[in-house]
Amino acid sequence: MGSISGEYWLGKKDELVEIEMNMSDGWSPVPDSLFTRLMFGKKSLFCSWPKYYFYKQKIDLSTLESSSFWENSYCDFAK
Numbered sequence: 001m002g003s004i005s006g007e008y009w010l011g012k013k014d015e016l017v018e019i020e021m022n023m024s025d026g027w028s029p030v031p032d033s034l035f036t037r038l039m040f041g042k043k044s045l046f047c048s049w050p051k052y053y054f055y056k057q058k059i060d061l062s063t064l065e066s067s068s069f070w071e072n073s074y075c076d077f078a079k
Contacts, residue, residue, distance in 0.1 A: 002029035002040075004050050015062040023050035 006024040029040040057068035
């Protein structure tokens with residue numbers, strides 16, 4: 001259906017791995033009909049919402065426990 005692009009960061013300290021992703025470029029759909037081309041234009045809400053979210057995950061390699069969450073950073077951009 002398309003791709004989401006942006007930046008990511010990966011770090012490791014001892015047995016802890018951290019991943020952060022910022023979808024700053026948003027979603028670029030691959031429309032294949034008139035409806036999807038109209039619905040998913042570049043300025044569409046559907047295509048721009050990922051720009052305001054960060055994904056963060058921590059993985060403990062010794063136990064394989066993982067915690068992750070999505071963070072809405074829209075308020076940070078509006079300031």
